[in-house]
Amino acid sequence: MFTLRSLSLLSLISFFAAACSTPGTPTMSGSYPQGSDSPSSSEYNSNIPNNTLVVYNAYMELEVSDTEYAARQAKQIAASQGGYLVSSRSWYSNGERWTTLTLAVPLARFDYVYQSLLRLGTLINDSVSGDRVKVDYESNPYNTFSNITLQLRPPAWNVGKGVSSWFATLWSFIVTLFWLAVAVTPLILMGIGGVTVMRWIASRVKK
DSSP states (O other), rough: OOOHHHHHHHHHHHHHHHHSOOOOOOOTTTOOOSSSOOOOTTTOOTSSSSSSEEEEEEEEEEEEEEEHHHOOOOOHHHHHHOOEEEEEEEEEEEEEEEEEEEEEGGGGGHHHHHHHHHHEOOOOOOOEEEEEEEEETOOOOSSSSSEEEEEEEEOOHHHHHHHHHHHHHHHHHHHHHHHHHHHHHHHHHHHHHHHHHHHHHHHHHHH
């Protein structure tokens, strides 16, 4: 009897002790360790099947003070996140340099690179589209790449300055032609007048 009461009392004490103790922190399924990079919205979507990733194609046009410097910065940003340069093209318009870059960046770092590129200048135009692609077991957001096409243009006032410079050069050329005509015209008139006089004298002599 004593033994049964003792066991019942011990069971009751154990139950209350367990109920009053502080529970441990549960481990969330799919959670990232503290201090590690959590997935961005672009790399995770619960509606996308496990064997599918969304590959993005982005375009942005930026107005920058120095297109050559901004192009170097853009390539460095992509390289620092595991990306690389796909293609590059530069040309001059009205004496100002324009540049277009296509950068490939890992899906997992797409948002970071995109936001970093926006800080290089003033956004003029942008667009982003995505395509679902089926991947194999070796593919993941860190070895699958999206493309960002970046067009760098000089400030509008620089372009206007180039046009103004072109008109100034044209006006200077016209003014030069005018003064040249002013200087040459008397000589031409004198030449024509001299020939006329000589003809008149010759006609008188014949008479």
